[in-house]
Amino acid sequence: MKYNKLVIFCFVLMSFLSEAQSKVYQSEREKIHDLVHTKLNVDFNFENKTMNGEAWITAKPHFYSTNTITLDAKAMLIHEVSMNNSALKYTYEDGLNLSISLPKTYQRNEEFTIYIKYTAQPEKVYQKGSAAITSAKGLYFINADGSEKNKPTQIWTQGETEASSCWFPTIDAPNQKTSQEIFITVPDKFVTLSNGALISQTKKGNNRTDYWKFDQKHAPYLFFMGIGEYEIIKDSYKNISVNYYVEKEFAPYAKDIFGLTPEMMGFFSDKLGVEYPWNKYSQIVGRDYVSGAMENTTAVMHGEQAYQKPGQLIDENVQENTIAHELFHHWFGNLVTAESWSNLTLNESFANYSEYLWREYKYGKVNAEMHLFEDVDAYLNGQSKEKELVRYNYEDKEDMFDLVSYNKGGAILHMLRIYLGDEAFFLGLKQYLNTYKFQAAEVDQLRLIFENLTGKDLNWFFNQWYFGAGHPNIEISYDYNTLRKTVTVNVVQLQNEIFKFPFAIDVFEGSKRTRHSVFVDAKDASFTFPYTKQPNLIQVNADGSLVCEINENKVLSDYIFQLKNADNYAHRREAFLIVAKKQDDKEAFNAVVQALDDKSYKIRVLALQQIDLINKFSKKDVIQKIMNMANNDVKTLVQAEAINTLGKLTDPELKPIFEKGLQSKSYSVLGKSLVSLYYVDKPAAIAKSKQLPDEVRKILATPLTRIFIEENDESELPFIAKSVLSGMFLTGDDTTKVLFQKAFKQISESNNSKAIQNLVDDMIEKGKQFKGFNFDKVVINLMRDMIKEQQKVNKSNRDRNIEIIKTAMARLL
Structure with missing residues (x-):
């Protein structure tokens, strides 16, 4: 996951x-029984968002003999439980645990197979999700009735942690392993994906049954079904099929x-040293998915x-x-x-x-x-x-x-x-x-x-x-003995629990770097190293491997040297953030300029974001350097940030740089170029913004929103409303959050009912998606703020807008 x-x-x-x-x-879940094999036969009621299922569960006692078995089965309708066509007694009072009486007492390693006919009701499942997996109903119907014009109809499953038992009876624990086979009946227009190999496809009328078989054993939470209208793009690794299921x-x-x-x-x-152990590898993309991705065996979502x-x-x-x-x-x-x-x-x-x-x-x-x-x-x-x-x-x-x-x-x-x-x-x-x-x-x-x-x-x-x-919280200090030409590095752990750890320490004497590997095993530890000439820098945790927090007293010259010479990215980044605050010092400013050439593109981006171009030490050659970066840096994200940096100068002479950026294949470069052009040629930037294809406008929602808000473009409020909340979630940076606040205020105060409808629709979607984490309550409070803004003004659509927001609140509640 x-x-x-x-x-x-x-x-x-x-x-x-x-x-x-x-x-x-x-x-750990007690192992009373071991799953052996799971066979399923399923079809779907799209209108009711339910699944009709038949399950053949093969199991055996783990050690002790048993005459009952309990399966996890959440919120199901159980129609039949039998063995060899003979009905079995069972209890299912809590809607969670299906307890079945077996026809005899089974001994260790004596297998038996139970047949269960059932209906899965995922909409009636009530169990908590997590921050990584935001819902836990196991089986998901997406746009089941086809009412959402721009969203395909799909069905997919999500088993982790213990949600596979929402769509088939099983022992839903990670310490169980079972092979599987699934017969999936769907309308013929749909593609299916499951674990293992597709053995056969049988068409009957407008429906088709796909038979998927997986002979190796894996945990129940890794079972998967994916259904929808997909193109299958084929690839391979050695003799293993590698397929991509996409719209x-x-x-x-x-x-x-x-x-x-x-x-x-x-x-x-x-x-x-272990070859990929499975018979295929497929990846599928699902709409409205409840996490980032899931490792279902051979069928990743x-x-x-x-x-x-x-x-x-x-x-x-x-x-x-x-x-x-x-x-x-x-x-x-x-x-x-x-x-x-x-x-x-x-x-x-x-x-x-x-x-x-x-x-x-x-x-x-x-x-x-x-x-x-x-x-x-x-x-x-x-x-x-x-x-x-x-x-x-x-x-x-x-x-x-x-x-x-x-x-x-x-x-x-x-x-x-x-x-x-x-x-x-x-x-x-x-x-x-x-x-x-x-x-x-x-x-x-x-x-x-x-x-x-x-x-x-x-x-x-x-x-x-x-x-x-x-983790260690470490205080570092240094003692130099100039007569003996030694430096002692003192390591003090400030946290209560004392850690032991290997520690890499680099001693820099000019361009010469000497790595010392030591082992810290006490609250206070000291290590003495010789040197030939006074060290320019002592770099602790030099390889960046120790998870820790470090406190040490360094002066500006130390950080400048560290920025230029430290081997590890984290140390150069740390130094840069300190040096960038001191650009009124010439050496510090020059170090920031030098960071524009750092081997890490993220430090180059930081340098572009923080360089002070109106500094008294700044010269035309620095501007020229940034112009070259805008045109030629190997990383388009750096090119985009260079254009953004130049845009802050609002210099009409830089317009050709921005116009060239509008031709870039990179959306980041295009977006930054649009904003930069806006500040030197507003009509040209606005015209270009409105000419962009809808699919590009959607991707460039953040820079376009910035332009349209500053322009106070009422006609673009519906576009802003449709994209601004998602933009805040997907980036999460402070600039985007400020932009969201501006957009939210502008839309809330507007008379534009379409914009308000777009915004509340997006808020409802996010509120439902993260309801388990009370984000729905955050959304409700935002909607109340919108109503307050509407009530402040007497506009023609005020009552209609308030009704739109109240209706949305009711849908979410």
């Missing part, structure tokens, strides 16, 4: 809504979006944010990390599964770290460092810092899907890799996968694999990073 930026917003929102967490011990509009771009998948499969197979046009992909494929993440789950999570949600780190932390591994391989060390920094930074600035990575005590299993299980867990794997070395780390992963394939595992089993392989005791590492909470 991979969350998206909408979900990160919910992580933050939930931290304000609920600070306390109950400490309830959550055990017709995006079929020409499917390989641009997903086409690195076969290369990823080869890279991960080689890196792990992506949310519609995966859909991108060439003008977006040339900037950055925002789904690439997610594609790697879900693929890596096919080893960590699907092949070997966490035996309980407490051990979720065995699934999600590995998938998170795969994003680093992929970027390191494909784009190099600097690119991977940028990704790791952002993950760790999100964790450090989140609200989950005092939670353990392995948590046997939590209020709800959904609480496990947070920045600790994902971001911190991935960073911990990186620390373990650095400590053990690449050979031991990846060989350990290979042994873990081969030892526990098609089984469930817990974290201690991973530890024992590494200990047996390396001969090292790793209890100290796992106890503090996996079973403990927090």
Whole structure:
């Protein structure tokens, strides 16, 4: 499972809504029975949003003999339960647990098959979602009646954590493994996708039955069905089919979006020493999906944010990390599964770290460092810092899907890799996968694999990073002995719990850098190093691997040197943010100018955003440099930011740069060029904005909204209203939030009923999508504010507008 930026917003929102967490011990699900095989035959009632199902559940006692079995079956109508055509007695009073009396007492390893005829009612399921998975009804009908003109009719399932039991009876626990076969009957116009291989298709009248079969065993939460009108774009890895299921509009771009998948499969197979273990790999995009993506075995589901046009992909494929993440789950999570949600780190932390591994391989060390920094930074600035990575005590299993299980867990794997070395780390992963394939595992089993392989005791590492909470908060100071030519680095841990950790320290003597690797195992530790000449800089946590917070006293000259010479992206970024505040100092300004050439494109973007071009030290050659970046930087996102920086000068002589940007294939360059042109030639920018195709206008909603708001263009308010709320969610940056506030106020005060209708429709959609996190209440309060604004003025449409808003509130409530 991979969350998206909408979900990160919910992580933050939930931290304000609920600070306390109950400490309830959550055990692994007791294994009374083992699932063996699951056979399903299903068809759908689109009008009622229900599914007619037949299930043949094959199971056996795990150890002790039994004469009853209890299956998870949520909010179903149970029509028949039988074995060999003989009815079985059952109870189903709570609508959650189907308890069945077996015809005899079965012994260990004695298999039996139960037949159940039922109706799944997903709209009657009431269970909480999480910040990563915002709904938990298992089976989703999208635009089932076809009433929404611009939205296709689709059906898809979402099983994690325990929602597969909303659409078929099962033992819905991650420590269960079962093979499966599914017969799916749908109108013939629809394509279907499920786990495993499509064995046959049988047409009868206007309907068709697709038979999907999956012989290998996996956890019930990984079962999947996807149904809709899709184009299937075919690809391959070795002799394995790799297919992309997309709507017709995006079929020409499917390989641009997903086409690195076969290369990823080869890279991960080689890196792990374990070949991709399944018989196919398909990816499908669903509308109104409740998360970022989901690793259903051989049938990965992506949310519609995966859909991108060439003008977006040339900037950055925002789904690439997610594609790697879900693929890596096919080893960590699907092949070997966490035996309980407490051990979720065995699934999600590995998938998170795969994003680093992929970027390191494909784009190099600097690119991977940028990704790791952002993950760790999100964790450090989140609200989950005092939670353990392995948590046997939590209020709800959904609480496990947070920045600790994902971001911190991935960073911990990186620390373990650095400590053990690449050979031991990846060989350990290979042994873990081969030892526990098609089984469930817990974290201690991973530890024992590494200990047996390396001969090292790793209890100290796992106890503090996996079973403990927090991270080191370190204070650093330096003592120089100029007579002996030594420097002592003093490390003091400020937090209560004392951590042990390897620590990399770089000593810079001019251009010469010496790396010292030390081990901290006390609250106070000191390390002395010789030098030839007075060091220019001491860089602690030099490899950036330790998850920690560091406090040290440095002067401006230290940061300038660090910006120019530090090896790790995080350290150069840290230095830049300090130096950029001191641009009234000539050396600092020159360092910011030099940062325009940094090997990290994100530092180049920061430098463009923060460079002070009206500074007394600024010269024409700096402007010329930025003009060259606008035209020639290898990264279009840097080109776009260079144009944005030049636009702040509002210099008509720069107009040719902006006009050239309007011809760019990059939507980021086009958007920044439009805004910059607006400040030097408003008529030309407005004319270009209105000439853009609707699909481009939708993608460029944020820059266009900025222009239309400043222009106070009443005719564009419906467009603004349709896009501004989604824009705020998808970017989440402060500039966009300010823009949302302006747009919200302008629309609320307007007499434009269409704009108000568009806005409240979008608010209803977001409110329902995140209702489990009380965002619906936030939306209700926003709507009340809109009514107050309407009541302040006496306009012709006031009463109609108020009625639109009240109707929307009623729909949401």
